Amino acid sequence: MFSRRSGRDQSPNAIARFLAEAGPSPFDLTGSNPTTAGIQYPEALVSVLERAQAASRVYRPEAFGLLSAREALASLTASSAEDILLTASTSEAYAFLFKLLCDPGDSVLVPAPSYPLFEHLAELEGVRAIPYRLAYDGAWHVDMGSVRDAMEPNTRALVLVSPNNPTGHYTRDVELGELAGLGVPLISDEVFAPFWLLKPSPSPRAPEDCLVFTLDGLSKRAGLPQLKLGWTRVTGPDPARREARARLELIADTYLSVATPIQRALPELLPLFAEVTAGIASRCRENLAELSRALRGSPLTLLTPEAGWSAPLHLPRVASEEELVLGLLRDEGVLVQPGWFYDFEREPYVVVSLLTEPRVFQEGVARLVGHVTRVADG
Ligand SMILES: Cc1ncc(COP(=O)(O)O)c(C=O)c1O
Known part of the structure; x- marks a missing residue:
């Protein structure tokens, strides 16, 4: 009765089963929701949104998004409004x-380790997400x-x-x-660039x-995923760029999914977001400094991130990744993301969220280090 693409196995994994029985862990180091992480938001946000709501009684949709919103984004990104498409999220x-680039059965290349949603996003479009390798040798790089090896005759794009x-x-x-020389369009996700x-x-x-499609949005930059606004900048040589824009216009016009009030509010909102970006970045820097301090002399290794909201840690191979993560949950009440969630090619790795409220982060990391050290010492 149902499509194959909607048939993903949804049974809970061992971590989800533990949490369903034991309840939420007191030291959750996986949070990625800025709106529940004690981040300060500008007071003016609510009044700007209310005014935009009131001014949105008449519906005059534009497939690419309201010009006023795209012009505001064009000055932010030093590009032209006609090259910017608004969507309800980067997803x-x-x-x-x-839809623009692939027919069912075609493939796109996606990095690994990376954002776990790619496989699902591709699958829902009838497209195969084929991983290419990001390797670490003191710094991360693309394994060209x-x-x-991953490229196929029907590979239509590469995501970075x-x-x-x-x-x-x-x-x-x-x-x-080098990636631009492969002969397929690039989809460049830059949602964490300001952090x-x-x-x-x-x-x-x-x-x-x-041809490059650069993605960004309010989920990360403004810490406001609930406003449901993302944007795509199309760059590259004509006529491919013109053709991409025309076809995207048709796709976007079919859904017209972006709500009018957020588009109307955007020009006034954008200047307010610098404060939120700075608040989140400073939280992440503070937690990263704490993490480096806590790991000194321990058997855990920080793969120091240059930007973003996360920090990956390599653990000594004294138990499997799953045993370590479940042991941490059971014995310490600490929840971390296992490396497999992001498709790390080896184990054991874990990832902690730098967005975590600092007191929870400090205690959670201390428990993480204590637990792994005890297991390593036998
Ligand atoms: C790399 C990356 N891109 C996109 C998103 C999702 O953004 P949106 O809420 O705009 O779909 C996330 C969310 O965590 C992400 O990590």
Whole structure:
């Protein structure tokens, strides 16, 4: 009765089963929801949204999004409003781009380890997500050999996430150049770009000779996923860019999914968001400093992120990843994300969220280090 693409196994894993029985863990180091993490939001937000709501009684949809909103984003991103498409989230932007570029059965290349939703987003469009390898040798880099091995005749796009979630590394210009030379469009997810941890982000440089779709949105930049707004910037040579825009217009016009009030509010909201970005970035930097301190002299290794909201840790191989994660939950009340969730190629890795409320983070990390050290000492 149902499609194969909606048939994903939804049975809970061992961590979900434990939490369903024992209740939430007191030291949850996996939170990625900024609206419940004690982040300060500007007071003016509510009045701007209310005014925009009141001004939205008449419906005049535009497939790419209201021009006033796209013009505000164009000045933020130093691009032209006609190259910017609004969607209800970056997840929806992926769905639109897969519709634009792929027929059912085609493939897109996605990084691993990275954001776990790609496989699902692709599957729901009848597309196969094929992983290429990000390798770590003191710094993360694209394993170009694995990209070439993963390419198929019907590979239609390559996704890159810069800075990547959860490794927090930027794609280097030289890598971008090589990826642009593959002959397929690039989808560059830059939702974590403003959240640098060590030094200000390098300004991203889209290659000129390749069609590139750059994704961003309010979920991360404004810490407001519930406002449901993402945007895609289309760059690259004509006529491919013009054709991409025309086809995207048709796709977007079929759904018209972005609510009018948020589009109307955007020009006034954008200047307010700098404060939220700065608040989240400073929280993440504070927790990263705490994490580095807590790990000193321990058997855990921090794979220091350059940006983003996460920090990956390599654990000594004294037990399986699942045993370590479940042991932490059971014995310490500490919840961390296992490496397999992001498709790390080896184990044991865990990922902690730098967004966590600092007191919970400090105690949770102390317990994590104590537990792993005791297990390692036998
Ligand atoms: C790399 C990456 N892209 C996109 C998103 C989702 O953003 P949105 O809420 O706009 O769909 C996330 C959310 O965690 C993410 O990690």
